[in-house]
Amino acid sequence: MQCTPMPEASAGRDRPIRSIEVRVPATSANLGPGFDSMGIALDLWNDFRLTLGASHDGITVVVTGEGEDSLPRDGEHLVLATLLAELHQAGVAAPTSLRLECINEIPSASGLGSSSSAVVAGLAMAAALIQSARSGRCIGPHEIDLHHVLSRAVEIEGHGDNVTPAIHGGLQVVYSHGDHYRNRAIPIPPMKVVVCVPNFAYLTSEARAALPSTISHADAVFNIGHAMLVVEALRGQDEALLSDALQDALHERYRIPSIPGATAARQAALDAGASAVCLSGAGPG
Structure with missing residues (x-):
């Protein structure tokens, strides 16, 4: 995952966040016997851009690519639903004007982590906005609390085999440690993966x-x-x-x-x- 909060144009990071860009890779989970505990990131991406303070109040959602004919165009979109729920839980007021742009390469309901990409993006955006609200400035990409993002993503998804490589990339093993979830990256050389996705959804x-x-x-x-x-x-x-x-x-x-x-x-x-x-x-x- 790549998450880049950006302040207002021509302003330093001492100003509030104006927009957030998040890239999340597709993932392949389980890898056969690694049920609910192992996953790998693939070179296939969903790109999200959240802009605050658009020209009018309310929510605008623009979807290009996979899901453009079926995904919600309001607060029910999984990225925004996750984002708004996190802000509410943290006691941070939601912006009155939101524009979410999605460029999707990951097919929905295909086993490639499309829902995980949306959940991870929403959590990363929420973390950036919450930390920015508490610090009074636009935080940098490396200041986002990825441990919190991972724990919340596993709680929402119910398992960590997709969300962990979606956040950290590469080959990942995820495991529980008390009430927390941890991950271990396994270094591997680049490899070629061929994915066959039939033309139907399997939830x-x-x-x-x-x-x-x-x-x-x-x-x-x-x-x-x-x-x-x-x-x-x-x-x-x-x-x-x-x-x-x-x-x-x-x-x-x-x-x-x-x-x-x-x-x-x-x-x-x-x-x-x-x-x-x-x-x-x-x-x-």
Whole structure:
């Protein structure tokens, strides 16, 4: 994530925020066995720009690209809904005039973290406005409290495998520590990822409903071992190991039957020379 608060034109950072620009990458979560705990950022972006004090009071939302025919154009837009809820919770008055511009490359309901990108953007904007209101100046990009953004994002999304790489980039492992969430970046070389996104939406809520309420000890052990191997394979660019590692016993077998063409797409990828194949997040990509 890149978040850049900007003061009024020709003014220093001792002036209030005039606009905020946020870039958030697409993410692929789970990576097979790393269910709800592992994710990677992709070079596909949603760009958001929030401008305060436009020519008239109220909310204006402009959406270009993915979702331009379906996303809300008011305070129900997930970026603004997240932003306004955070301001209210912090006791900071919401601006009377807001303009949100969105340039979206991430398809909605595709398993590529589109909702996470919106939540993260809204939280980052809120953090900048709250810290600016309390300090009386336009804060710099590196002053945003990313630990707070991560914790709130996990609370809102319910899991951290998408939001963590959306915030920090790269390959990330997220885990709980008491009442807090922490992350660990795993350095890996650049890699090529091919994403196949079918022309239909598959909501995370639907994908979660397909999962069993309990799992066996054997399946849990299977995933723990394979998740460790995924990290090692990606760090060492070991394609043979990745092929063995990217297997799952907790979620894919329950979700793939609800995704038409998923089995054929997996086989086509392997036949074309892919090292390994997995669902991206909850799917359908």
